Amino acid sequence: MDSFAALSLFDMLSGLRRGDFSAVELTRACLARVERLEPALHTLITYTPELALEQAGAADRRYAEWRRDDPSAAWNLPPLLGIPVMIKDVLCLKGVRTTCGSKILENFIPPYTATAVQRLLDAGVAVVGKSNTDEYAMGSSTENSAYGPTHNPWDLQRVPGGSSGGSAAAVAARLVPLATGTDTGGSIRQPASYCGVTGLKPTYGRVSRYGLVAYGSSLDAVGGFARSAAEVALMVHTMAGHDPLDSTSAALPVPSYGLEGASLKGVRIGVPAEYFIEGIQPEVEQAVRAAITQMERLGAAVQPVSLPHTAYALPVYYLIAPAEASANLARYDGVRFGLRESGDAMWDVFFHSRGAGFGPEVKRRIMLGTYALSAGYYDAYYGQAQKVRTLIKQDFEQAFDMVDMVACPVAPSTAFKLGEHTDDPLAMYLEDVFTLPANLAGVPGLTFPVGFDARGLPVGMQLMGPHYKEDSLLRAAHAYQHVTDWHMRSPDLSI
Amino acid sequence: MSLTQAEVEHIAQLARLDLTEEEKARYREQLSAILDYAARLRELDTSHITPTASVLAASLPLREDEVRPGLSLQDVLSNAPQAEERQFRVPPVLE
Structure with missing residues (x-):
């Protein structure tokens, strides 16, 4: 493996501070690895090597100033200075094409930058590219990207999960130490599980959604991927916090995500029976149960809990998310931005542009959401789904009266084959059965690797906690990762 | 059920x-x-349940209505499929 690819984020940061290598050298090594592996993996929609080198050059100048002026004060360096990252292609970066994996935005150049991305830029990152995603983040495999699927680094015949599959695969393949993701129904946690990396979906409202192209506005969350909990903690902490440009962003202080001395002693972990259902791949259940036992040995108090409405999360989500999507995607009309197909009258332009520009899954969800919101069906579908959403939220509130967090599988199986579910949308939706409830309740979810199946595919575990308790989840995962090495394993990419 | x-x-x-x-x-x-x-949602009696539109507990914040700079006209029109002078150009809306 390339020598830089073996380094952790913290190795990179200390190497840069010591001057063992420059940010430009680190970025060049990263670009070389991307160029070697990208033909097999296809993690990116837009590759931005010039931008990355320019930002790395600026980082080196900053390090040089710091060394000259005050090398003792490491704290006044931006926290991610000179670190190469990828940005999921649903987050706007001014001047760089943002497609959302859709043909309809093939030539869209955003005139502003998302707040979460701006905070990473302010922290000193070098952006290597915009990573692949299912179109408008709608999917569980990255096969719905209009720019072709991403391949799982552990088995190139398999999907990386989705929708943030490009970012998850890139971190798994050690192309970059950090990549952003977004999660509306599992789009960070499920690909993190399939690719054997650590992924954090923060509490709804913890990270600003300004500049995130909207899919399901009451569900969308911005987060990220890294190899370990400690690394993803630094990234998400950088992005988190109140933003006046997003009225749903929480006006609460973000506590330190410092994980020094993190311990599981006395942490109350609930195990919800509803997440260990029939049909789950036996190796997934075994690996997750083994990890829970390990956490118990590390001092956690494990007890059963019930989240009784879990089985209803799937129908609730697949009414609410498409309903919100059908409203959000009404803006793509071929007038102000995006693809325009010609037509004699304005109406024809709307129909033709949307018909030609959106892919099959996006059209399916727009149709479903439009139906659920239409006169005569609103109460029976959308209204009922919003009421059952309340019950799902209450399940978590009751569980968190008794425990600090719950531990469960991320997905019923490990990564499936490309093309395996593309003809059956309902089968694809079932991949999300364990990740949807966190979005409906707005609670944070953290996924990290806890083993492998017989085919050598990673198995992930999910921790979910009360609102704004990302720090508790990160500390628990860090304590587990301190004594295990699943998160250190790398796929064989001698291709 | 079957849609027509x-x-x-x-x-x-x-x-x-x-x-x-x-x-x-x-x-x-x-x-x-x-x-x-989705029809399985009707199994549940929700007659006394309040619907959830947003998980946010806090009320949404208000701010002073101050004039602030926004995007420039050039930025606003930069992605338009067709623009003319200060406007988006579209086909006829009315016959």
């Missing part, structure tokens, strides 16, 4: 989506299956 062809066409009309005959047939079948699956 007319219902599928009505939804596509509401959503301003051109669909081919093949797409209409496929969505008719797939949406019917998904809505069948």
Whole structure:
């Protein structure tokens, strides 16, 4: 493996501070690895090597100033200075094409930058590219990207999960130490599980959604991927916090995500029976149960809990998310931005542009959401789904009266084959059965690797906690990762 | 339940989506299956449950209505498929 690819984020940061290598050298090594592996993996929609080198050059100048002026004060360096990252292609970066994996935005150049991305830029990152995603983040495999699927680094015949599959695969393949993701129904946690990396979906409202192209506005969350909990903690902490440009962003202080001395002693972990259902791949259940036992040995108090409405999360989500999507995607009309197909009258332009520009899954969800919101069906579908959403939220509130967090599988199986579910949308939706409830309740979810199946595919575990308790989840995962090495394993990419 | 062809066409009309005959047939079948699956929500008695539109507990913040700089006209028009002077150009809206 390339020598830089073996380094952790913290190795990179200390190497840069010591001057063992420059940010430009680190970025060049990263670009070389991307160029070697990208033909097999296809993690990116837009590759931005010039931008990355320019930002790395600026980082080196900053390090040089710091060394000259005050090398003792490491704290006044931006926290991610000179670190190469990828940005999921649903987050706007001014001047760089943002497609959302859709043909309809093939030539869209955003005139502003998302707040979460701006905070990473302010922290000193070098952006290597915009990573692949299912179109408008709608999917569980990255096969719905209009720019072709991403391949799982552990088995190139398999999907990386989705929708943030490009970012998850890139971190798994050690192309970059950090990549952003977004999660509306599992789009960070499920690909993190399939690719054997650590992924954090923060509490709804913890990270600003300004500049995130909207899919399901009451569900969308911005987060990220890294190899370990400690690394993803630094990234998400950088992005988190109140933003006046997003009225749903929480006006609460973000506590330190410092994980020094993190311990599981006395942490109350609930195990919800509803997440260990029939049909789950036996190796997934075994690996997750083994990890829970390990956490118990590390001092956690494990007890059963019930989240009784879990089985209803799937129908609730697949009414609410498409309903919100059908409203959000009404803006793509071929007038102000995006693809325009010609037509004699304005109406024809709307129909033709949307018909030609959106892919099959996006059209399916727009149709479903439009139906659920239409006169005569609103109460029976959308209204009922919003009421059952309340019950799902209450399940978590009751569980968190008794425990600090719950531990469960991320997905019923490990990564499936490309093309395996593309003809059956309902089968694809079932991949999300364990990740949807966190979005409906707005609670944070953290996924990290806890083993492998017989085919050598990673198995992930999910921790979910009360609102704004990302720090508790990160500390628990860090304590587990301190004594295990699943998160250190790398796929064989001698291709 | 099974959606009719007319219902599928009505939804596509509401959503301003051109669909081919093949797409209409496929969505008719797939949406019917998904809505069948969703019908299990009716098993639950929700007559006394308040719907959740947002998980946020706090009320939404207000701010002073101050004049602030926004995007420049050039930025606003930079992605327009067709623009003319200070405007987006579109085909006729009225006959």
